[in-house]
Amino acid sequence: MDKGEFNAQLFDFLGRSPTPFHAVATMAEQLDGAGFQRLSEEATWQLEPGGKYYVTRNDSAIVAFVNGSEAPPSGGVRVIGAHTDSPCLMVKPSPEVVSNGYFQLGVQVYGGALLNPWFDRDLSLAGRVTYLDGEGAIGSTRVNFLRPIACIPSLAIHLDREANKQRSVNPQQDVVPILCRVDEDEEVDLRTLLRQQIEADQPALAVKEVLDYELSFYDVQPPSLVGLHEEFIASARLDNLLSCFCALQALIEADATQTAMLVCNDHEEVGSQSAVGAQGPFLGSVLRRLAQSEETHAAMIRRSMLISADNAHGVHPNFADRHDENHGPLLNEGPVIKVNASQRYATNSETSALFRLLCARESVPVQAFVVRSDMACGSTIGPITAGVIGMPTLDVGVPTFAMHSVRELAGSDDGWRLCRVLRGFCNYSGSLAPG
Numbered sequence: 001m002d003k004g005e006f007n008a009q010l011f012d013f014l015g016r017s018p019t020p021f022h023a024v025a026t027m028a029e030q031l032d033g034a035g036f037q038r039l040s041e042e043a044t045w046q047l048e049p050g051g052k053y054y055v056t057r058n059d060s061a062i063v064a065f066v067n068g069s070e071a072p073p074s075g076g077v078r079v080i081g082a083h084t085d086s087p088c089l090m091v092k093p094s095p096e097v098v099s100n101g102y103f104q105l106g107v108q109v110y111g112g113a114l115l116n117p118w119f120d121r122d123l124s125l126a127g128r129v130t131y132l133d134g135e136g137a138i139g140s141t142r143v144n145f146l147r148p149i150a151c152i153p154s155l156a157i158h159l160d161r162e163a164n165k166q167r168s169v170n171p172q173q174d175v176v177p178i179l180c181r182v183d184e185d186e187e188v189d190l191r192t193l194l195r196q197q198i199e200a201d202q203p204a205l206a207v208k209e210v211l212d213y214e215l216s217f218y219d220v221q222p223p224s225l226v227g228l229h230e231e232f233i234a235s236a237r238l239d240n241l242l243s244c245f246c247a248l249q250a251l252i253e254a255d256a257t258q259t260a261m262l263v264c265n266d267h268e269e270v271g272s273q274s275a276v277g278a279q280g281p282f283l284g285s286v287l288r289r290l291a292q293s294e295e296t297h298a299a300m301i302r303r304s305m306l307i308s309a310d311n312a313h314g315v316h317p318n319f320a321d322r323h324d325e326n327h328g329p330l331l332n333e334g335p336v337i338k339v340n341a342s343q344r345y346a347t348n349s350e351t352s353a354l355f356r357l358l359c360a361r362e363s364v365p366v367q368a369f370v371v372r373s374d375m376a377c378g379s380t381i382g383p384i385t386a387g388v389i390g391m392p393t394l395d396v397g398v399p400t401f402a403m404h405s406v407r408e409l410a411g412s413d414d415g416w417r418l419c420r421v422l423r424g425f426c427n428y429s430g431s432l433a434p435g
Contacts, residue, residue, distance in 0.1 A: 250420075344377040
């Protein structure tokens, strides 16, 4: 697809994916449409050469793969990794607060969120709800209010004269969303509101009682092209749904001659240590089933490679001194190879060399990022997955501004370019283990 079609489909994906549960459902829908077969972890798998498959876990993580012509894959597996979660405000288990006649919901900060941009936004609520139906069975469903139902107003400058000089945000007190006005004797219960929303959206479910939920607030402002020449993309959750979309399209467009795989984990923003995180067993269990035996698995892993795709820090023109002077990635100048001597990124010379070759084949420019030597470096699922699986790994990403803000900015060329390179990786017929 051309760049315009790619970005249009990206915007649709971002808009339909306010939570990891919605992101996985949207990816599953696209995979269904592309002829992929859904697998169950509880069933015996009968995999055919050239078959296309996917499996989900917890509704928030997904592994999809094209089974190449050789089974088990003697030439290794081309794996692309990303994550479905983004920093956000998650609703507490007992969140109801009434203060001065306003109904509010208490929240926890999920991940390393940049909190100041959450003020004065039109917020909605989405996530997963677990309920009891009329027959006494437990079920789960996704919920999305879609429209703006809450806001976190800033304190007026007249009441905080030092706000532009020094302003810290207390996550317990300052970022409690307001939903409505209530009378003194009026009781408002979130579980009742959720049941009513589900009944309106999905009346066939016959929800008797909402038992629990995993909900987060999100900004309803849709993605958009920004700039005099529309050279930028502005959206929530670019970190890391942009990478999820690039990898998904690359796998769908792959020619199916090689065994290629997509893994989108949850919980990267909080350390990845969970049943669906990169430090968990999900990817490893799929690879073992693909290999069919431990001996074959060990050889397959040695011949495989993982590209961890997660956004990179573009050099901000107002804060250029925060970057190493030789490693300041620019928006719309191509994907970024991320390198760190302390293994916060898992890139080595062999994995980066292959990526540079793939970029050259697609006529895509490539950049490199190294954090300043006097600053701490973030990390990705790359080194975590490499440590768990033992697979040679590369860390790359699209350069981005305002990472972990409620609205981030990337180049309108870069996602499309990364997708083309990842598709080339899925189709690459050469050795993935030159050493």
